[in-house]
Amino acid sequence: MSLRRLGLTASFAAMGGVAFVLAAAPAMAREEGMWTFNNFPIALVNQKYGTNIDQAWLDNLRSASVRLNGCSASFVSGEGLILTNHHCVLSCVQELSTAENDYVQNGWMPATREEEKTCLGQTAEVLTDIIDVTDRVLAAGQGLTGAEFTQARNAETAKIQQENCNGDPKLTCQVISFYRGGQYALYKFRKYDDVRLVFAPELQAAFFGGDPDNFNFPRYALDAAFLRAYEDGKPVETPNHLVWNSSAPAEGDVTFVVGNPGSTSRLLTMSQLEWTRDQQLPITLIQGSELRGRMLAYAATSAEAKRVATDPIFGLENSFKVWYGQNQALLDPAFMAKKREEEAALRAAVDADPALKQRIGDPWSELAQIQSVARELYLPYRQLEQGAGSRSTLYSIGRAIVRTGKAREAGRVSDAQMAQFGQRVSADLPIDAGLEEVYLGFWLSKTREYLTVDNPQVKALLGNESPEALADRLVSTTRLADPAFRAQVATMTPAEMAAADPLLAFILANDDAAAAIGARWNNEVTAPTAQAAERVAQARFAVYGTNQYPDATFSLRISYGQVQGWTYRGVEVPAFTYIGGLYERATGSEPFNLAPSFAAAEDRVNKQAVYNFVSTNDIIGGNSGSPVVNAKGEVIGAAFDGNIHSLGGSYGYDAALNRTVTVSTAAITEALRTVYRQPHLLAELGVE
Structure with a gap:
């Protein structure tokens, strides 16, 4: 699975309905919660598990934790070495690859630090x-x-x-x-902002089992990789780092996951959940399914197309499971009934306190009315503004250039801001023309389908061309793939931009309509939602106090739990898998074929070493690469997945079934020692 932040939330998935256990009051002794570092329940955790954690322990974890683009990570040596997931660096590996040297399939394993290569656009934040x-x-x-x-x-x-x-x-x-x-x-x-790739195994080792095993357990995936932070051309000194523990945990051991969960929706009102279920998610599912089909068809056209499409397809397939899971959660009558009970209890508590009622008013009814507006605006907002260009890098860059140029012309952008924008927009980015055509053609065709042929904005977009022909013309004639050209046009006026490039001209011709629907959405949905939601939050504080955790916001959090399997419908799922199970599970056919390095090492590798394990920690998308640490604060793994039941984590947590899936440091150590023979990395990690 990719626990990368998706700009959305993970939730429920197939395997029938899962009954969620949600407390009316949000203070819990069970493992629920993605807690902020300034409000972590230290006393509760110490009492529950017999641990002895304190503020200094928390401070060290915070200082050793790293936020990547859409992922989490941790420093694991004093020389800037970063542990994360393979799928968090997959795009970097693909960018470093060529048709002649496919590091995605063969792995990235430089012999010296001098060979560590920069991951363009990647940052590491502490x-x-x-x-x-x-x-x-x-x-x-x-x-x-x-x-x-x-x-x-x-x-x-x-x-x-x-x-x-x-x-x-x-x-x-x-x-x-x-x-x-x-x-x-x-x-x-x-x-x-100088982050370099140190080590990545073959994709087949990191993602053994592929999409069928995604969000499932048992797992046999070496979803781990190493980066290094540099500054002034030298590795960063990182005295605050996690100590590497190459021993696997035991069942029942307490575990802490530190990372940046992307987004949850556990505090949404019923009307917001119903709109999400009835409109947003179904449309997202339908469009995601069709886009996946188009991308797979493109990938089948050549070996090079398959290579460049690997990471985008991986991300979309993972996203699709999440969208499907979200929808299934909100279709579960028992789950929605529980959410209604919770909301009713909170509203009753407000109604019972005249002073509180006077202060809070009725934000629930206001939010219900806002959802009616959202239903009217969502399709044009999604197609013309929010999702414009689909996943096209060229379109995204072009619109940024256009809107910055318009803002500069209106006097809303300073010289310093323009200089920073120029640096960002001229960064070297891998752009595949074939995928760009798929993205733009898909977006244009769906916009025509959803808004209809006679819609004025659709007519303005397409003119007399078909979606596919227009996409082909724009991609084949634009010069925005050239970083030097992007830097040049970023300094132009909008009129000069239109004359300089056909894609910029296309964006400029349609941007006023897109901006107008965006403004309506912000004014009639976003702003009033924020105001009403604040009063719902005030009501929760007044009724339940401050002993609660907030929804995930891709900000640093810590969750607590313990290594533990689960039982579902009479089937007991153990907490651990072992390297030997990889060879038993292998069939020789994708996606259950062995990575070449693991196949070659079968006679040498320790098959009794713990490979992956599960724990009760509460996580969501964005936690990919999160260090899993023990009570001593030592790293014992990197979280890379959740089980099928954890997909309900967007809207609620079930302690009996929700599990975090982790690749153990024991498996990573064994792979570095026996499979990939990386003594310099083992030495840096302090492993003999």
């Missing part, structure tokens, strides 16, 4: 400070509505970020909303 800024952010929008509310909030958060980072390229400042707008905090990160 959280250094958490500062409460709730009062400032809430005050900024006081008494405002619609666009004025959104603009005031955005301006204040930008001001806070600027004050704290002051344009320092080594820092990232991010104001993050918690509890659906009930609290705001500034997260300050130390950023490293």
